[in-house]
Amino acid sequence: MSRQPTRWRRAGGVLLHPTSLPGPFGAGDLGPGADLWVSWLARAGCRLWQILPLGPIGADASPYLSSSAFAGNPLLISPEKLSGDGLLSDDDLATFRGKATDQAEFDQARHARRSLLELAAQRFVDRANHQLRSQAEAFFESSAAWLDDFALFQVIQYVHDGSPWHAWPPMLANRDPKALQAFAEAHMQEIEAERIQQFFFERQWAQVRELAQREGIAVIGDIPIFVAQDSADVWAHRGLFKLDPDGMPTVVAGVPPDYFSATGQCWGNPMYRWDEMGSRGFTWWIERLRRLMTQVDRVRVDHFRGFEAAWEIPASHLTAERGRWSAGPGESLFQAVEAALGRLPIIAEDLGLITPEVEVLRDRLGFPGMRVLQFGFNGGPDHPYLPHRYPTNCVAYTGTHDNDTSVGWYEAAPQAEKESCRRYLSSDGTHIAWDLTRAVWGSPADTAIVPMQDLLELGSAARMNTPGTTEGNWAWRVLESQLSDQLAERTRDLNLAYER
Numbered sequence: 090m091s092r093q094p095t096r097w098r099r100a101g102g103v104l105l106h107p108t109s110l111p112g113p114f115g116a117g118d119l120g121p122g123a124d125l126w127v128s129w130l131a132r133a134g135c136r137l138w139q140i141l142p143l144g145p146i147g148a149d150a151s152p153y154l155s156s157s158a159f160a161g162n163p164l165l166i167s168p169e170k171l172s173g174d175g176l177l178s179d180d181d182l183a184t185f186r187g188k189a190t191d192q193a194e195f196d197q198a199r200h201a202r203r204s205l206l207e208l209a210a211q212r213f214v215d216r217a218n219h220q221l222r223s224q225a226e227a228f229f230e231s232s233a234a235w236l237d238d239f240a241l242f243q244v245i246q247y248v249h250d251g252s253p254w255h256a257w258p259p260m261l262a263n264r265d266p267k268a269l270q271a272f273a274e275a276h277m278q279e280i281e282a283e284r285i286q287q288f289f290f291e292r293q294w295a296q297v298r299e300l301a302q303r304e305g306i307a308v309i310g311d312i313p314i315f316v317a318q319d320s321a322d323v324w325a326h327r328g329l330f331k332l333d334p335d336g337m338p339t340v341v342a343g344v345p346p347d348y349f350s351a352t353g354q355c356w357g358n359p360m361y362r363w364d365e366m367g368s369r370g371f372t373w374w375i376e377r378l379r380r381l382m383t384q385v386d387r388v389r390v391d392h393f394r395g396f397e398a399a400w401e402i403p404a405s406h407l408t409a410e411r412g413r414w415s416a417g418p419g420e421s422l423f424q425a426v427e428a429a430l431g432r433l434p435i436i437a438e439d440l441g442l443i444t445p446e447v448e449v450l451r452d453r454l455g456f457p458g459m460r461v462l463q464f465g466f467n468g469g470p471d472h473p474y475l476p477h478r479y480p481t482n483c484v485a486y487t488g489t490h491d492n493d494t495s496v497g498w499y500e501a502a503p504q505a506e507k508e509s510c511r512r513y514l515s516s517d518g519t520h521i522a523w524d525l526t527r528a529v530w531g532s533p534a535d536t537a538i539v540p541m542q543d544l545l546e547l548g549s550a551a552r553m554n555t556p557g558t559t560e561g562n563w564a565w566r567v568l569e570s571q572l573s574d575q576l577a578e579r580t581r582d583l584n585l586a587y588e589r
Contacts, residue, residue: 092455094482095434097387097535101589102137102309103130104490105541106152106553107165108193111569113186115198119293120167122189122569124300129572131304134581136589138301139309139538141490143294143384147317150195150563151554153391154317154358156242159235159380161290164198168205170293174221176209191551193564209289210282225288232287234376235321240283241269242321244276253319255336262336264325294384309436309538310385312377314392314399315342315358322373323359329366329373330359340401343409344392347441348464350557353400353409360401363418371418371425378426382433389484393437393456394447396422423454436484436536440464457482460534461489462525463498466509475513476532485534487525487543490553494542495522497549522546530587537589541567544580 110117110126117123130138144155145162152162168185171177185201187194213221229236242254249257260268273280301308316322318338323330331339338359346353366373381388392399401415426433437456439447451458460483465474472478479485487495499507499521511517516524522543529537542551542565554562583589 091453092432094452094455095457096482097434097457099535099588100136100307101530101537101539101584101587102135102139102306103133103541103544104139104486104538105567106141106490106563107143108150108152108162108563109541109553109566111189111567111572112167113189114168114201115187116164116193116195117566118165118167119290119297120169123167123297125569125572126567127297127300127304127306129577130301130306132574132577132581134584134589136306137309137536137538138306139389140311140385142311142313146195146563147319149559150193151559152311152563153313154356155313155320156246156317157235157239157321158313158316158377159232160239160287160321161294163206163286163290164195164202165294166202166206166286166289167293168201168209170296171205171209171289175216175218176212177205181205181208189566189568191566191568193566195564206286206289207282210285213285214281224292225285228288228291229284232291235380236284236287238325239287239321240280241273242324243283244279245272247279248276254324255319262324298384307386308384309387309389310381311389311391312381314390314395315356315361318357318359326373329362329369331362332359338404340415341404342395342399343402343412344400344441345409345412350409352557353412354557355402355407355409360399360415363416363422367418367421371422374422375426375429378433379430382430387434387436389436389438390456391438393439393451393458394441394443397444397447397450419450420453440489455482457484457535459483459489460485460532461492462486462529463488463492463495466502466506466513476528476534479532479534481533481535483534484536484538485529485532486538486540487522487529488540490540491556493549493552493555494540494547495525496543496546497552500548520546527583530583530589537587544576545571 107119107123108117110122112118112120112122142152143161144157145160146152147154168177168182172182245257245261254262298308333339340360342358342360343355344353396417397419398414398416400412402409402412435456437451437458439451439458460474460479465472514524514528526539526543551565553565
């Protein structure tokens with residue numbers, strides 16, 4: 090049965106991940122910089138804030154390759170707010186406080202957070218007041234289905250020098266109950282500290298979201314379709330993934346050659362056993378979405394086309410040219426989710442190689458898709474990514490976290506695309522990022538989103554991610570000085586002019 094299309098009140102917003110917020114501890118967090126950001130968005134007349142996945146990040150800092158599909162990123166926990174809870178002192182903070190820059194220093198952030206969070210967790214055990222302790226116990230109880238496995242996973246990995254779970258001693262890798270119990274008893278304090286840190290994250294994110302709600306701002310979250318091989322999810326639920334007897338993927342996910350990469354992208358994520366997931370009522374996916382919908386107001390489903398069919402690559406291959414399309418669960422997954430959770434406010438990321446079958450699935454479910462203006466200038470006036478062609482039921486972007494900034498894109502674009510862009514926008518190219526933003530804002534799309542880099546008219550040095558690469562991504566940060574009243578007023582005028 091086809092659903093009616095999702096329709097939202099016309100609105101505009103900004104894409105900015107919390108690690109890109111200003112702050113003095115190496116990377117953005119949920120402290121004063123987050124509060125400042127939400128207040129700036131409100132002054133700018135924006136009613137949407139889009140973020141990237143909130144989970145823990147690995148060495149390459151990608152929020153799309155997390156050790157858990159349920160946990161929060163400890164790097165986002167604000168030491169300053171822990172100080173406000175009486176769990177850290179000014180002297181503790183002074184040791185790690187630095188100068189905020191426009192690039193995240195993730196190694197510095199990890200060093201600072203680990204020391205401060207371990208200290209705060211111990212003080213929580215020793216001196217937390219009754220109210221804080223009661224809130225933590227309620228969180229531990231409601232989250233036990235994922236939290237206990239995650240905390241155990243984190244500590245086992247730390248004890249084994251960060252090695253992936255398939256390289257752990259077999260009794261631990263294979264989750265032998267006696268071995269896990271013995272390990273948990275020997276490392277009870279460290280495991281409890283991991284659980285407490287997740288409570289810190291949960292509490293601080295709830296505070297930031299509550300401020301956003303008071304300001305009339307909805308948060309758009311992001312859920313990657315796949316999960317990391319080296320994650321608590323795969324370790325705890327091996328039967329849901331295509332793995333060999335040693336726990337290694339037999340096939341991995343990616344995309345064939347496309348706009349972003351001539352050799353495609355080999356992501357390395359294990360593929361799901363959708364038949365097994367279906368036989369279990371898609372419970373894992375239902376609980377994953379249930380968890381996320383406690384944190385955000387809408388959710389962008391990354392790589393939506395994978396639910397129709399995903400590009401499956403033999404695990405031995407280094408690139409993605411040779412693979413096959415493997416059928417996804419289609420509508421059955423979303424029927425199960427809707428039966429359990431009701432109809433969710435989902436955005437389908439439908440970029441890349443999209444077939445008619447994917448479009449049919451998206452439209453039958455009634456989900457809005459995405460349009461990216463940067464892609465609209467390599468054809469004629471009937472190009473579907475040109476604003477006058479946008480349907481109302483879509484989310485329109487100048488660019489996403491995977492695109493170059495609008496300034497960087499324009500500077501590197503072929504001359505024919507530049508000329509097409511200038512003609513379409515009646516622009517001389519001097520302020521191309523704002524000209525593109527204005528076109529998206531004036532389009533019929535219900536929802537319009539611009540990366541913060543485009544409001545600031547920044548070049549390629551501020552790009553968030555270059556698909557197919559692992560170095561130099563995810564690091565850009567906004568400075569407090571850039572959150573000016575002048576820019577807020579200019580953005581507010583745009584929202585008012587186009588009824589957003």
